[in-house]
Every structure is written in C-alpha cells, then in structure tokens.
Amino acid sequence: MSVRTEGVRVALGGRIVVDGVDLELGAGEVLGLVGPNGSGKTSLLRTLYRALAPAGGAVLVDERPVAGFGRRELARTLAATTQESEHAAALTVTEVVTQGRTCHRGWLESLRADDHAAVGEAIKLADLEALRDRDVRTLSGGERQRVSIARALAQQPRILVLDEPTNHLDLRHQLAVLELLRARAGEGLSVLLTLHDLRLAVEHCDRLVVLEEGRVVTAGPPVRVLTADLLAGVFGVRGQLRELADGRSTVDIAGTV
Numbered sequence: 001m002s003v004r005t006e007g008v009r010v011a012l013g014g015r016i017v018v019d020g021v022d023l024e025l026g027a028g029e030v031l032g033l034v035g036p037n038g039s040g041k042t043s044l045l046r047t048l049y050r051a052l053a054p055a056g057g058a059v060l061v062d063e064r065p066v067a068g069f070g071r072r073e074l075a076r077t078l079a080a081t082t083q084e085s086e087h088a089a090a091l092t093v094t095e096v097v098t099q100g101r102t103c104h105r106g107w108l109e110s111l112r113a114d115d116h117a118a119v120g121e122a123i124k125l126a127d128l129e130a131l132r133d134r135d136v137r138t139l140s141g142g143e144r145q146r147v148s149i150a151r152a153l154a155q156q157p158r159i160l161v162l163d164e165p166t167n168h169l170d171l172r173h174q175l176a177v178l179e180l181l182r183a184r185a186g187e188g189l190s191v192l193l194t195l196h197d198l199r200l201a202v203e204h205c206d207r208l209v210v211l212e213e214g215r216v217v218t219a220g221p222p223v224r225v226l227t228a229d230l231l232a233g234v235f236g237v238r239g240q241l242r243e244l245a246d247g248r249s250t251v252d253i254a255g256t257v
C-alpha cells in the first residue's frame, strides 16, 4: 500500500516543527527519513499513525485520508514502533508481542491459531526466543527495541513505520533488522524509517528524504542525495560516497565540518 503526505504541517509548543512536507512511500519500498536532531522526523512520523493531528495538510493511505480510517482498520494497515519503548506494566515479552494481534480479534475473543503463529514468528524474527517469558521492564534497551519491532511485525501490517529502529541495537541486530525489513519489502510491505547512521541509510534504503528544520531539503536514491555538499550543509560533517567493489555504495565520514 502507498502513503502520501500532502503539505503536512505540525505545530508543537507554539512553533511550526514540520512545515509543508510532501512525501511518498510506494508499495514494497524502503524509504529512509534522515535529518539532524530536531528536524521534525518523529513529529512527521507521528502524523502517519495519528498520534499527532497535523495543523495543516493531509496524510493519505492508498489515497484515502488517514483521518477517516477506523482505529482497528488503521492498526491492521499500519504498524509503528516509537522511540519510547518504556513499558510500565509487568508483562512478558510474549504478552507485549501478542498486543500486536489486538486489531485482528474481536473484543474478548481468545487467541486463534493464526494469532499464535504470527506472535511466534515475530518473536523468532526479532531473536527473542530466549527472552519470551521475561518481564519487559527488566530488558536492556536493545532487547526492548526488538520487542517493539516484534509487536509491530505481529500486527502483520501493510505499512511499517519505524522511528530509529536501530537505536540501542548491537551491530549484528542492526543489520538483521534492516535485512528483515528489506526482505519484507520484497513481499510488498511498505517501510518508512528514520535513521541517524547514514551508512546504514545508503546501504538499506531505496530512497531517502532529507529533512531540515521541518522542510524537505531533497529526496531521491541515496547515492544521488548524499553529496559532500549536503553532508556538510545539512549534517555538519565532512564526508563522501564511495563505491564498493560489488557495485554497492557506502558513505565515509571524516569528521565534523
């Protein structure tokens, strides 16, 4: 499914923090939203899963305003992981991941075979099998991040929105999560994620949208977008793209400007 934002504006604390953003995410695409701290990435993502109402503009899913979706319909369509992965209640990993199935069941309806299968698969994909009975409040930051991702996967959405999914993860799990998202995109899942690590962004995203002070500076394939000028001007770092022997590209960062 596709997502499109049309001139989305967000006002927080009396200030415009997202200022007329047009963005398009196609079916099966991995789109990276990048930009410095405070550029509006989280605020924009929150309008997609309706945690925040835009002050102007519209968010459309398959060309339908997201504002018109029923709560369960939206949850079956779009899943999100947020930066706040704190859990207040005493729940096990399995119980939290099972929350992802709520939108597929009626009230008070007990879990069916497909619910158990989806939860089991998500736990396995997020490498949480050894932790399934642990109280989520006792987990490390990276383990909690993986629980959030597993809950979103268990939701079996058509669109997945992830705010800094690699945050707190060790290198192996960072790559495993990005490879998993790529594989799911290959099956038609639309993925929108924020990333601070531009090397990961180059290697794992089909396209990047660069935000600065709430506005889109540029968008396109990573190798077109991440020029030395943009790295210096927007991110304040000295860096350049480098083509690898296998034809893929990476970005080398030498230091701050």
Ligand SMILES: Nc1ncnc2c1ncn2[C@@H]1O[C@H](COP(=O)(O)OP(=O)(O)OP(=O)(O)O)[C@@H](O)[C@H]1O
Binding pocket: 012, 013, 017, 035, 036, 037, 038, 039, 040, 041, 042, 043, 044
């Ligand atoms: N509740 C709030 N009240 C006032 N201002 C806010 C609020 N939440 C966020 N902001 C401000 O909105 C701007 C955009 O914040 P946002 O979290 O969207 O940025 P971001 O690009 O996700 O940043 P980061 O890379 O640090 O996560 C920032 O200047 C931030 O201080």
